[in-house]
Amino acid sequence: MTPGNVLINPTGIPAVNVLDSGMLNLRGVKVTGSIGAYVRFGGQFEYQDMEFGTTTDTFWGQLSVEGGRAIATGNYRISGGGACHLRLFGTRSSLEMFGRTVTITRTPSFTANFVDVQRLAELRSFGCTFTGSVTGKRFFVNDLSIIITEGGGPNYFPGNVAGTISASDWVRQTRPVFSRARALGSAFCQSSVCRRG
Numbered sequence: 342m343t344p345g346n347v348l349i350n351p352t353g354i355p356a357v358n359v360l361d362s363g364m365l366n367l368r369g370v371k372v373t374g375s376i377g378a379y380v381r382f383g384g385q386f387e388y389q390d391m392e393f394g395t396t397t398d399t400f401w402g403q404l405s406v407e408g409g410r411a412i413a414t415g416n417y418r419i420s421g422g423g424a425c426h427l428r429l430f431g432t433r434s435s436l437e438m439f440g441r442t443v444t445i446t447r448t449p450s451f452t453a454n455f456v457d458v459q460r461l462a463e464l465r466s467f468g469c470t471f472t473g474s475v476t477g478k479r480f481f482v483n484d485l486s487i488i489i490t491e492g493g494g495p496n497y498f499p500g501n502v503a504g505t506i507s508a509s510d511w512v513r514q515t516r517p518v519f520s521r522a523r524a525l526g527s528a529f530c531q532s533s534v535c536r537r538g
Contacts, residue, residue, distance in 0.1 A: 342478070343369070344369055344370055344371040344391055344392035344433035344465070345371050345388060345392060345448055347369060347370040347371065347372045348370070348373065348394075348450045348467065349370055349372050349373075349374070350372075350394075350446075350487045351352075351375070351414065351449075351472070352374065352375070352495065353374075353375055354374075354376075354378040354462075354528050355374070355375065355377070355379035355405075356372035356373065356374050356376065356377050356378065356416035356499055357372055357377065357378035357379065357386070357403070358374075358379050359378070359379070359380045359381075359385065359386045359409065360379075360380070360381045360382045360383075360384045360409070361382050361383060361384065361523055362382070362383040362384065363384045363385075363510060364386075365384075365385075365386050365387070366382070366383045366385070366387040366388075366389075366414070367386070367391060367392060368388065368389045368390040368415070369390050369391070369395055370391055370392075371392040371393075371395075371420075372393060372394065372403070372523055373393075373394035373395055373396060373421065374396065374397065374429045375396060375397050375401075376396055376398050376401045376402070376404070376405055377394070377396050377401070377402070377403035377405075377423075377426045378404045378495070379405045380404075380406045380407070380409035380410065380411050381406070381407040381408050381409050381418050381437045382407075382408050383409060383411065383433075384409040384410075385409060385411075385412070386404075386406075386409065386410070386411045386412070387411075387412045387413075387414045388404075388411070388413060388415075388417065388481065389413065389415025389416065389417060390413055390415055390416065390417060391417045391453070392417065392418040392419070392420055392498070393417070393418070393419045393420070393421065393426065394421040395420075395421030395422055395423060395449070396421070396422075396424070396469055397423065397537075398422050398423070398424060399452075400411045400424055400428075400453075401424065401428055401500035402423060402424055402426055402427055402428035402435075402453075402457065403421075403423050403425070403426050403427070404421070404426065404427050404428070405427075405428045405429075405430070406427075406428070406429045406430070406434045406435065407429075407430050407431050407434055407451060407498050408431050408432065408433050408434055408436075409433075409434065410434075410435045410436070411435070411436045411437075412437045412438070412439070413436075413438035413439075414528045415441065415493060416441050416442040416444070417441070417443060417444075417446070418444045418445070418446065418447060418531070419443060419444070419445045419446070419473075419475075420445075420446050420447055420449070420492070421447070421449050422436045422449030422450040422451050422452070422476075422477075423449075423451060424452055424453045424474075424477070425450070425451050425452075425453045425454045425455060425456065425457045425464060425477075426451060426455050426456065427455070427456045427457065427458075427464065428453075428457040428458075428508070429457070429458045429459070429462035429463070429464055430434065430459050430460055430461075431459075431461065431462060432459075432460065432461040432462075433459075433461075434461075434463070435462065435463045435464070435466050436466075436511075437466075438463070438465075438466045438469055439465075439466070439467050440467070440468040440469065441469045441470075442469070442470045442472065443469060443470070443471045443472070444473060444533065445470050445472060445473030445474065445475060445481065445499065445534055446473055448473070448474050448475060448476060449475050449476075450475065450477055451476070451477035451478070451500070452477065453477070453478070453481070454477065454478040454479070454481040454500075454504070454519070455475055455478065455479055455480060455498050455499055456462045456479065456480040456481070456485040456488065456498050456520070457480070457481050457482075457498045458480070458481070458483075458487070458488055459481075459482070459483050459484050460483075460484040460485070460488055461485050461486060462482065462486045462487075462500065463486065463487050464486075464487070464488045464489070465477035465489045466488075466490055466493070466496050466497070466498075467491040467492075467493070467533065468491070469497075471499045471519065471529035473496075473499070474499055474501070475499045475501075476500070476501050477500050477501070478502040478503070478504060478505065479495070479496065479497075479498045479500035479502065479503060479504035479505060480498050480500075480505075481498050481505050481506075482504075482505075482506050483506065483507030484506070484507065507535060512516060518535070519529075521525075
């Protein structure tokens with residue numbers, strides 16, 4: 342199924358809403374509208390062969406996780422912009438994407454950040470390839486949150502503006518035990534040096 346042929350585009354609500362310990366495995370659709378996919382309150386969302394189009398919410402992203410879990414189980418596409426592509430917000434918010442190819446078309450613009458990880462959230466993304474480009478800040482991380490790229494470095498995510506970490510938090514560039522990294526503060530993990538953000 343071609344994602345552009347199956348469009349979910351509601352008005353004022355998320356195109357996909359996974360909550361209250363629900364689980365959804367979705368593929369072959371395009372999501373646009375206010376928020377592309379919203380995973381919260383213990384929900385789990387697995388996705389592949391999807392297309393994220395333009396979203397209009399000024400806070401939440403194309404894929405937003407608030408107290409839930411999202412897993413990229415395959416490759417996917419981005420054809421539009423929004424506030425951010427991935428927003429993880431709050432305790433027990435996590436996203437995993439390993440070895441995936443993310444194809445970006447039309448040079449979308451992200452007004453906040455491509456990746457936004459806040460308030461004890463955790464993003465693990467290793468070995469992914471982002472083809473195409475976006476405009477906007479690469480990432481933002483704060484409030485004891487963590488982004489782990491296993492060697493990807495600060496330019497791992499696309500964008501034309503450097504990512505930032507809350508000035509009051511730590512930048513830890515190792516493979517930390519999560520509890521220790523959280524005890525130190527927010528982190529962007531990539532190599533073997535620890536420095537203050």
